[in-house]
Amino acid sequence: MDNPRRISGKKSKAARQSGRHSALSGGSDAKPAAVRLGVPGWVLRDLPFPNARTVLARGQKLLALVALAALTIALLRDAPGTLMAINLACLLLYLVFSQYKLFIQFVSLERSQRGQMPEDMAEWPSYTVMVPLYKEQASSLYLVKHLEKMDYPRGRMQVLLLAEEDDPQTLEALASIELQPQFEVIRVPASFPRTKPKACNYGLRFATGKYLVIYDAEDRPEFDQLKKAARAFAQGDPRVVCLQAGLNYYNSDRNWLTRLFTIDYSSWFDFSLHGLSQLDAPVPLGGTSNHFPVEALRELKGWDPFNVTEDCDLGIRIYMHGYRVGLLDSTTWEEATDRVIPWILQRSRWIKGYIQTYLVHLRQQRRLVRTMGLAKTLHFHFLFGATCFVLLVNPVYWALTVFWLATRHAWVSDFFPLGVLIIALVSFLAGNAAFILAAMLACLPRKNYRLIPWCLLTPLYWLMLSIGAWKGALQLITAPFYWEKTPHGSGEELD
Template structure:
């Protein structure tokens, strides 16, 4: 992992010199700046909600369906590989225009055996990634990219249930692009109820609302403004030639998707969104949720570090988008628990003393404005994705946001100790899919039941 750039070192040096000269003044200026930043973030969220109130017009289907490559990189997924094959077989796209790869690691004997034993459509092949380092999903995806012949390419995860018409919509959007600069489209990811396995209703519901806010409001709003954004790890659709041109995925970044969204922008390309969703299961209880969120935040730290080494490559609009997505996520996760603990302690101490809480009114106002904007984005995203998000979920949200601070601390420590280690999320098969054992007889995917 490379060290800090001269620009990053200079910024830290200025801060250190300022603290050394007058720590009180610097602390005051930082607190004022933080209040201004979080006020701006709140109004930015209100703007994104407003931008996405009207749905975008859907383009007509293309006259010619381009060859499409579907890639799913799997590791230790013997239990769900048959389920994934059934879901991919249900995609509504001309079969003679499809190429697909299940990319597996050479030493993953169980998943290889399960994939070979599953009856697959003719266009879907098993592809073994050669041995090497790092052992990450993006490295496996790059191997598949080297074998892809499709004009377009999409990525799915082991637990995904994509809408049957997703490829058709993406192909239509690419065909209708008049600018010639549209390189990627992100489908919304929606969380459905886990039928079996370890669950946590509190985490599942908050995780689903978090996804809804991101994929139903924030990313569509950024797309309408023509700004770059961090891609989701699945259900992104690319022009294959452009993906090769920018070097594919960064095999050392544990959120390779977030990094790729901004690398495309640096090369003059842009990203958009489509409406046909992909359904996923929530990670489950705290023991499964924490590694997943740790990996996300560790990868966001990596991405922030990479793209602030030479921030001028992004331009002011790209740098603004980086700050309002990656930067805001990291900053919020870092201080959620601190702010919540400060507010709770102030109220409890005052209550025990029989006094009115002595807290700065402006700071409390900023916190409430931020919470209101976050609730609104979650509520709007939940409405669009069919989730229940009412007063109980809103009251529980600060506790979930505080858990993100724990994940951030864990991510920061792991970045130092094990920067490239991949915290894999375990997946369980869905019993509702077991009615189609041969892998080819499943009907087109219907919308699974969302978390409520």
């Protein structure tokens, strides 16, 4: 494909010599993005439906207003009774949700654990590796060096490095690297929305492989991952149109935050996702190391460019189309955010995306039930709706607990008659402990034994999660499509 926005590895050296380098960096004197950006036609043309372009549909707004009005009237008529009912409903949700989360982890305990080596194939299928890059000048070199070492026939591999055209630093960094022939730099037109899925959709147009995988700039996939994925696609369930590799961190021992983040990822990718997969439930994708047959991905219309957790949304759409997500016997090592503020910003985006995804698919509730079945739809409600709700409500209950322990005020006790108190205590004492225990168990499969004592700090991590959740929820109102960029390239490299 001949395209001015596309520079292959074969041309890169010549391009540098002929001054293309300066042309690529032209974005530096461009107008501020917010002034000149619009939504181009190509973004809108193949939008999946429904999508997150509209945050709340008209019906949803109406429903929200009716619910708010009903709540106000109920509070005016009988405030204590209404608050008691809300309290009971929240606590029951807590109890059921925690049982659900523990159940999916428990289910994964029973899975057999076996090694899986990629066997040779007569002919390896062509594979496209797509890496969206934005302000990733620090990571680019390491990324390219790592991808060069991937154990896959060079001639069957295409690596698309998607750089935004108004990101001169990354483009310069890429231009300074001598790229092997399988690499191509794609300049993604600067446009609204400034999201990774929009870049991926753009890159998808240039993909020539039979299969495609998405990596992030800081990813270090295991070298045989592509072969394993190709083999799994060839041998596995034909309904599986996406393979999610395990994700974990190579800088987990950097500080307390990276340790807790590693525990969280181990719990999610090594336990929860396996539990969901074994229950044949929809699997929210992890945003990176997702392998797809290109044909199926195009059929699904790629990613929703307006959704800031496009991966989770795609996981649901895959399920609704009757396809499945499989879990790949391979790990991609990532760089964990090691500072609190960037971590909260990253998490706020994830929660915002979860809410977006929930709202988007709530608009097609009937279709959800028809395509997933009632029981499987519950997974969707738990994974997205309940997760966000619990994270948002947690601080209220923590504050109530602390207030009551400090003051023993009768006002709090009145809202917790015996039955309610039992539910609350079970959730607080048993539920929370069970989650900490689950986090400890999650450290075992990868032999991260040193992290086990750190699991006791998980409540601190939950507090940060809730801060991120509130930030994300508020940002959904003020800037729904804003992509909180996570800085990478701290200098630590995978050994």
